[in-house]
Amino acid sequence: MATQLPVVDYEKIKNVHATPLEEFYTSGHRTCQGCESAMVMRDFAKATGPRTVVTGATGCMYVANTSYLTTPWIVPWMHTQLGAGGASAVGMAAGLRALMRKGRIPKEKINVINFSGDLGAADMGVGGISGALQSDYDLLIIMYDNESAANTDIQATGSTTYGAQTTFTPPGSKHRIMQRRWKKNIAPMLAVGHPTCRYVATASATFPALDFMNKVRKALAIGGPTFIHTFDPCPKGWDFHPKYSRELGELGIKSGIFPLYEIIDGHVVYTYDAQKKGRIPVREYLEKQGRFAHLIDEDVEHIQRMVDSMWQEWEVPGVAPFKAGLSVAAT
Amino acid sequence: MATVLEQPQIWAKELLLNGCQAVAQGVKLADVDVIAAYPIRPYTEVMDALSKIIADGELDSEYIVADSEHSQFEIVKHASSVGARAFAGSSGTGWMYGFEALVVTATDRLSPLFLVGNRALDDPGAFGVEHNDALAVRDMGWLLCWASTAQEALEHVLIGYRIAEDNRVRMPMALAMDGAFLTHSQHMVKLPTQEAVQRFLPPYDLGNRRMHPDNPVSIAPQVNEDWVMELRRQNWEAARRAKDVVAQAYKEYNEIFGNRYVSPYFDEFMTEDAEVVLIGLGAVAMPARTAVRRLRNQGKKVGYVNLRWFRPFPTEELRAALGRMKAVGVIDRDFAHGSPDSGGIVVHDIRSCLYPLTTRPAIANFIGGLGGRDISIEDCIRMFEVTAQAPNRAPGDELVTWIGLRE
Ligand SMILES: Cc1ncc(C[n+]2csc(CCOP(=O)(O)OP(=O)(O)O)c2C)c(N)n1
Ligand code: SF4
Ligand SMILES: [Mg+2]
Numbered sequence: 193m194a195t196q197l198p199v200v201d202y203e204k205i206k207n208v209h210a211t212p213l214e215e216f217y218t219s220g221h222r223t224c225q226g227c228e229s230a231m232v233m234r235d236f237a238k239a240t241g242p243r244t245v246v247t248g249a250t251g252c253m254y255v256a257n258t259s260y261l262t263t264p265w266i267v268p269w270m271h272t273q274l275g276a277g278g279a280s281a282v283g284m285a286a287g288l289r290a291l292m293r294k295g296r297i298p299k300e301k302i303n304v305i306n307f308s309g310d311l312g313a314a315d316m317g318v319g320g321i322s323g324a325l326q327s328d329y330d331l332l333i334i335m336y337d338n339e340s341a342a343n344t345d346i347q348a349t350g351s352t353t354y355g356a357q358t359t360f361t362p363p364g365s366k367h368r369i370m371q372r373r374w375k376k377n378i379a380p381m382l383a384v385g386h387p388t389c390r391y392v393a394t395a396s397a398t399f400p401a402l403d404f405m406n407k408v409r410k411a412l413a414i415g416g417p418t419f420i421h422t423f424d425p426c427p428k429g430w431d432f433h434p435k436y437s438r439e440l441g442e443l444g445i446k447s448g449i450f451p452l453y454e455i456i457d458g459h460v461v462y463t464y465d466a467q468k469k470g471r472i473p474v475r476e477y478l479e480k481q482g483r484f485a486h487l488i489d490e491d492v493e494h495i496q497r498m499v500d501s502m503w504q505e506w507e508v509p510g511v512a513p514f515k516a517g518l519s520v521a522a523t
Numbered sequence: 524m525a526t527v528l529e530q531p532q533i534w535a536k537e538l539l540l541n542g543c544q545a546v547a548q549g550v551k552l553a554d555v556d557v558i559a560a561y562p563i564r565p566y567t568e569v570m571d572a573l574s575k576i577i578a579d580g581e582l583d584s585e586y587i588v589a590d591s592e593h594s595q596f597e598i599v600k601h602a603s604s605v606g607a608r609a610f611a612g613s614s615g616t617g618w619m620y621g622f623e624a625l626v627v628t629a630t631d632r633l634s635p636l637f638l639v640g641n642r643a644l645d646d647p648g649a650f651g652v653e654h655n656d657a658l659a660v661r662d663m664g665w666l667l668c669w670a671s672t673a674q675e676a677l678e679h680v681l682i683g684y685r686i687a688e689d690n691r692v693r694m695p696m697a698l699a700m701d702g703a704f705l706t707h708s709q710h711m712v713k714l715p716t717q718e719a720v721q722r723f724l725p726p727y728d729l730g731n732r733r734m735h736p737d738n739p740v741s742i743a744p745q746v747n748e749d750w751v752m753e754l755r756r757q758n759w760e761a762a763r764r765a766k767d768v769v770a771q772a773y774k775e776y777n778e779i780f781g782n783r784y785v786s787p788y789f790d791e792f793m794t795e796d797a798e799v800v801l802i803g804l805g806a807v808a809m810p811a812r813t814a815v816r817r818l819r820n821q822g823k824k825v826g827y828v829n830l831r832w833f834r835p836f837p838t839e840e841l842r843a844a845l846g847r848m849k850a851v852g853v854i855d856r857d858f859a860h861g862s863p864d865s866g867g868i869v870v871h872d873i874r875s876c877l878y879p880l881t882t883r884p885a886i887a888n889f890i891g892g893l894g895g896r897d898i899s900i901e902d903c904i905r906m907f908e909v910t911a912q913a914p915n916r917a918p919g920d921e922l923v924t925w926i927g928l929r930e
Contacts (some may be wrong), residue, residue: 210639245734245735260749276597279593283557283599286598288555294583296606297735320594
């Protein structure tokens, strides 16, 4: 049965040449060369334009971005605490709404954005983000996922890929693999639990081109509380040469280890269907990163099997593992 | 024919309200824009009252049911950052749960107001009053004051916002209130008219620090050793300037509402010719004043000082008021385990405030009323007796007496 997808009326960037030239996140930061998270910053600000207020949780995109007396932010930006991304967006949205209703500031649409890292959003701040996604405010939370607590020198988080070396999960003579948790499936978890949240997406800043910027615009056009999870190769934390950042993002998506999709009003739309297009072996993605250098064939095969199962066995391939009807225990 | 000038009306009506309900009326009169709620006894009733006030259309405010105190406090912090007047509150362990947010609200120089319904910290669980919760912000760049009646509680919502939002101050405000003894005891409370409040309390104006697309600022970037000392120094200067702003706010409050407060910082009871006084925060004032009257009937020269403001601390004012006493007994409804002489928190500030005086009173310290235990009139009489003996204390004698302890 074909389902009717909701139509989102938004100002789509149709091709690369149509990308807005104006920058709202510009020079003045000191992120690493090849930092994809910095691209996420640049692109979301480009997509939202100037009628925007932003909070950024503690993490690389705070510490490496904003040093006192310099700032890359053309739009108003404020630091928020590591686990306060959701609350910060709610607070700003609530304040602006009250002031507009009481006639103290002009009525207009102001984009309220928070960005938080994977530790800040998916681990520490998940309760606050859940609260925000239950609200009726217009706000967008962007979780930029470099798969570690990068700012504190690359520690494992709930979003780190299985097997990866981090400063909390070093390979040793007794335990080759210290990072034994499978990556937290945060975007579907938030989508499923919050009927008020009409738009959840995963994205990469650079692959496919324009995809992320258009997702930001879509989220803001749909309105209400929305969430985007980006996949950000981090040269320092993943241990690769900065010139491969974009390529690694592409390999991660093509291998299917990071599925790309939107969930609009409960409908899943694949924006790059790795399964249909033919997944490349996950090894091609893993072997280019120093953080996986200690893995042996058996480990790579395990990861491949896990990825295969995501796409072949999950009820919603790459998105949700529920087995309708199969696992309901008889009472 | 002489024209009679119409006196603007100051008081609208009088209602029987408990402390929490009185604060809710203050929040309504302050026309607060954003409220974030989370339940914990005993402060919660202020949020119950406010939700009903909003449901009945008496106040136009966002009302957010937060997922935790950390979120609750971050919500009002960020609401404040866009220029909205914001209100939250908590008690005991809830206040501590959001502590990170409380610290940054002060360093971000934002001005929401919080009700702290004082409560003992876990473990073990206890609903009753202890002051360690609110006192935890004393070194963090907060305004911190105790109301000792429901009337004072309502009025200090208005006075609190006025001081906190003043651009010479810009600090968050904690209005503390003894759990149960004040949060849930009823008093007749006079409600000021909205017009009178408007004359006293201007709208919140963050000026060029507000977050708005028309004012593209970057707030709280990383500083490290380059600048953090200078920024701390700015907080320090604001905390010092707060003294002038407090004085001005009470002066104007008195002008509009009649001379309600002799001193902003503390109320003195029968201290003019006193030689021995007790000083404490909050509801203990009631039994203490009764004890003073009884002892005065026996010809004892005693008095009581009800300390209202702890931050800013009334250093000069207390030196003037207490310096001439023979002995001062400090009542701590809190503890500072392992501190000098193992006293409470308040005694250390008062002792160090009086220390530079060439003649200074002997100090006694009392820890009592923890976890909501009653401090009786007899307890207060006993504290006066012990304090009167303080000048005879030998070095090495205990500074601290626990009052009402089952031994
Ligand atoms: C409450 C709190 N705990 C710990 C820290 C220390 N800390 C600062 S940044 C950071 C890592 C954040 O990781 P993530 O959210 O993934 O962002 P990233 O640094 O990777 O960009 C940590 C743990 C903090 N700032 N606040
Ligand atoms: S450590 Fe990673 S996330 Fe942080 S600035 Fe460098 S590349 Fe970006
Ligand atoms: Mg991270």
